[in-house]
Amino acid sequence: MRLDGTSFQKLVWSELLSIPIGEVRTYKQIAEAIGRPRSYRAVANACGANPYAPEIPCHRAIRSDGRIGGYSAKGGLSRKLELLERESMQSNQK
DNA sequence: CACATGACCTAAC
DNA sequence: TGTTAGGCCATGT
Numbered sequence: 001m002r003l004d005g006t007s008f009q010k011l012v013w014s015e016l017l018s019i020p021i022g023e024v025r026t027y028k029q030i031a032e033a034i035g036r037p038r039s040y041r042a043v044a045n046a047c048g049a050n051p052y053a054p055e056i057p058c059h060r061a062i063r064s065d066g067r068i069g070g071y072s073a074k075g076g077l078s079r080k081l082e083l084l085e086r087e088s089m090q091s092n093q094k
Numbered sequence: 095c096a097c098a099t100g101a102c103c104t105a106a107c
Numbered sequence: 108t109g110t111t112a113g114g115c116c117a118t119g120t
Contacts, residue, residue: 008117027102031116042117044101049118063102070101080101 005049008039012046019060022091024084026064048072059083 003010011034019025025033027047031040047058053073059080063069071080 006117031102036116038114039116041100041102041115045099045117048101058101061101065103068101072101077101 001055004051008042009046009049012043013050013056016047016057016060019057020091022088024060024062027061028064030061054083
């Protein structure tokens, strides 16, 4: 797939794609995974800047306190919740 | 180059 | 448990 964005965004999106179905990662964890433990803020930005949602699982990015956080893509937070719940069921073979 | 923005994080009250 | 304040980073204007 073609990823159009800055090198940093590509890193973030690649990491998002590596997240297994039904799993979620905090923005901080993602930042650490790409080698920039203090760029969690920018990571969130990259997610919001992601024009390939939901092809890019940006909805698997949540806050460190376990809360969903936000979602700028079409459909809003409810869309994010649906995707997460659906993937969760899929991973549980429900 | 300087300033403002945001799907954040942590500590402190 | 809810709010405030400070710090941090890539991006866009």
